[in-house]
Amino acid sequence: MISKTLSLQALCAQESITISPAVVAANNVVIVPKRIDGKDRLNSDFIPLIKQIRLKAGTSYIAKRDGEVGYYDFRGGEYELPLFILKDVLLPILLGILANRIDKMLFEYQESKKEDPDNKHLHEPEIKARWYITETQEYFELQGPASEASVSIKAYLKERSRKS
Amino acid sequence: MMGRDIGQIIAEARSLVKQQCVCDAESKYLSAISELEKNKDSVNGSRELWTTRAEYLWFRSQFLTNGESLEKSRQRKLESIRLLWKSAGLRGRFESELRAKAKDLVKMTILAVGCIIREDESHVHIECPIRIRSVGAGQFGFSIACFFEKATCSICGRDVVKDVECAHIPGEQYDGKQCHTKPENLRIDHVALTTNPKDPKTGFTALSIPKNEFYSNFSEDQIRRKSKFGLPLVCSLCMKEEIDPTEISVEKFFQMQGLELE
Numbered sequence: 162m163i164s165k166t167l168s169l170q171a172l173c174a175q176e177s178i179t180i181s182p183a184v185v186a187a188n189n190v191v192i193v194p195k196r197i198d199g200k201d202r203l204n205s206d207f208i209p210l211i212k213q214i215r216l217k218a219g220t221s222y223i224a225k226r227d228g229e230v231g232y233y234d235f236r237g238g239e240y241e242l243p244l245f246i247l248k249d250v251l252l253p254i255l256l257g258i259l260a261n262r263i264d265k266m267l268f269e270y271q272e273s274k275k276e277d278p279d280n281k282h283l284h285e286p287e288i289k290a291r292w293y294i295t296e297t298q299e300y301f302e303l304q305g306p307a308s309e310a311s312v313s314i315k316a317y318l319k320e321r322s323r324k325s
Numbered sequence: 326m327m328g329r330d331i332g333q334i335i336a337e338a339r340s341l342v343k344q345q346c347v348c349d350a351e352s353k354y355l356s357a358i359s360e361l362e363k364n365k366d367s368v369n370g371s372r373e374l375w376t377t378r379a380e381y382l383w384f385r386s387q388f389l390t391n392g393e394s395l396e397k398s399r400q401r402k403l404e405s406i407r408l409l410w411k412s413a414g415l416r417g418r419f420e421s422e423l424r425a426k427a428k429d430l431v432k433m434t435i436l437a438v439g440c441i442i443r444e445d446e447s448h449v450h451i452e453c454p455i456r457i458r459s460v461g462a463g464q465f466g467f468s469i470a471c472f473f474e475k476a477t478c479s480i481c482g483r484d485v486v487k488d489v490e491c492a493h494i495p496g497e498q499y500d501g502k503q504c505h506t507k508p509e510n511l512r513i514d515h516v517a518l519t520t521n522p523k524d525p526k527t528g529f530t531a532l533s534i535p536k537n538e539f540y541s542n543f544s545e546d547q548i549r550r551k552s553k554f555g556l557p558l559v560c561s562l563c564m565k566e567e568i569d570p571t572e573i574s575v576e577k578f579f580q581m582q583g584l585e586l587e
Binding site: 212279 | 458464466468469470471472473474475476485486487489492493494495496506508514517520521522523525526527528572
């Protein structure tokens with residue numbers, strides 16, 4: 162897991178998107194879709210996760226560069242989540258839901274491996290997740306095999322709760 | 326001769342096989358079979374006759390094929406596997422043992438004489454997963470990439486993510502109904518061939534290659550001999566590369582060569 166301090170403006174420049182500070186202030190979570198094929202799109206594999214976050218957050222907003230936000234159903238080798246810009250208080254909720262989802266994917270992978278151990282096409286899922294905490298202006302990026310991602314998230318949550 | 330005596334003869338035959346005394350072992354097996362043939366009309370007698378014959382054939386194909394032509398040896402081995410399989414089908418108490426022996430013989434046959442590659446007038450047909458993997462195609466599976474504009478909630482009909490009025494989570498139960506999303510305005514963008522496919526169960530299970538193209542992998546001499554003597558095209562990949570062909574089941578072994586098992 163890598164982290165760096167970044168202003169909201171720099172983050173928006175990095176993502177080639179315009180999000181006003183007022184929108185960020187008014188919403189507990191802002192979801193930034195991935196730009197694919199000239200259109201903003203959300204990963205269909207994470208629809209339930211995004212929905213859970215939106216319901217838990219109370220106020221949320223799906224940012225867009227232009228046009229309507231659509232969905233995509235492909236990976237290119239990894240499962241990529243949208244970027245979450247969120248209030249610090251919501252981070253444990255996001256990471257809890259994410260860890261749960263990753264563990265479920267890992268379980269499904271391990272079950273498939275047990276059922277079909279010779280299948281050369283079975284690979285451990287690769288995860289890419291990014292989030293930005295508005296108060297501290299910290300940007301986090303997590304990328305790697307699901308088992309490692311799950312361990313990193315749990316260790317981070319443990320460390321965070323110990324500090325608080 | 327009593328049943329116990331026949332059991333004794335078979336035990337001696339097995340012991341001789343272990344000691345590599347194949348000629349003595351063969352005469353013991355033949356003697357046991359000739360005794361068993363006298364009781365072949367009873368259910369148990371018939372079963373014992375079949376299983377002993379199968380064991381004998383298995384023994385023969387392992388030890389008594391020296392000096393035969395490759396094709397004769399192949400035919401004998403195939404016949405032995407068929408008979409073992411048929412004997413196992415009688416569902417006696419040796420069923421699993423006989424099936425295991427047949428599987429073992431399949432492995433031995435692949436490693437000793439290779440597999441016939443099925444051909445028709447214009448193409449060769451490869452259905453062996455080991456061979457398919459070796460030519461590259463078998464390493465790939467399919468990933469279908471698509472876009473859709475709306476993910477409709479099956480409970481309320483709104484867009485499940487974008488519409489804040491929808492309070493349903495896909496996968497959860499609501500009044501006994503499971504919520505799921507229905508993609509709308511779906512467009513398939515591409516189908517990718519990849520070593521890490523989205524659906525790991527997809528992939529190539531058979532390849533049909535034009536004969537001329539496939540024959541270019543063999544020497545001119547091999548092709549000439551094949552046409553002159555009407556020999557089948559044989560894959561010897563497992564023999565050459567020392568690959569363990571355990572994944573090839575008995576049924577698959579016959580099916581991929583275009584041969585009848587029964």
